Amino acid sequence: MASAPSSSALSAGATGAVHLPDTDRDLVKILVAGPFGVGKTTLIDSVSEIRPLHTEEPLSEASARVDDLAGVREKSTTTVAIDFGRISLPGDIVLYLFGTPGQERFRSLWDDIAHGALGALVLVDSRRLDASFDVLGLVEESGLPYAVAFNAFPDAPRHYGEERLRRALDLEPGTPMVTCDARDANSSVDALLALVDHLVGRFPAEAR
């Protein structure tokens, strides 16, 4: 697949400098959740100002007593790579995006990453809706507000109406649903905005 950073408008600062600016910023995070291959990393890379980074996270983290040294633990040493990116926003905000796989076996890792997140942008491939059911289940269970973004794969079926997709994914009427091109920075920002605007509407100033 051709690497297609069709909009490089946001990548001006992507010089590889990782360190944070000296001034105090408010760091916030949003999960970019979805099954493998749905375009999470593509979306994060399209908007991130730092080169793509990832951490290797053990999947069996903290599930066994750490001081139990008797015998060889049968825990596998499986790790999963968690991609993340960063966008410095005007207004002294630094927004982190964490690509989060949604399978049930990632639950403890999910809880750790989701802690304190503003919400989740759930990326969905309309060619395989069922691959997203687990993710949606985890997001809803975690109580995180979320928006759904269909990544516009070229051969994705276009005849689905919005209502049909909503029904297939069992979405609440108020849950934002947008289409985006994860390769395009502006399109990805629009998808993030769908989520953040949803949050703004959900937590209005008066309701404090």
Place this chain on the structure above:
Amino acid sequence: MTRRPAGRPLVPAYLSTGGVARPSRPHLERLSVLARSGEPPPAGLPAAELALLDTLEDGSLAVVEAAALLRLPVSAVRVLAADLVDRDLVLARAPIPPAERYDPDLLKRVADGLRALKLRP
């Protein structure tokens, strides 16, 4: 030794913390910001902690960024960073508490910031 070529991590994850699995302080999160305090590291500091100090030489980093650069799990960096904070070698700044993340003003700043991003040349 600030930049190393790609390859196996200098310190394997399971050795990096000297066998300690739980951080001495519970509140270091992925987005806690770490910065050097300016205190010189004492002799005999574990190699992994020196490596972490090294990544902070040029400025502050979130825990998750330090983990990515060191190629260590976040859980290991939490342990290392907590010890360095205990030794007054590193300052840690906590991220926004979960209870305050839905502050309308904060959310509006995020929304406005994203919109401004789109307008950039």
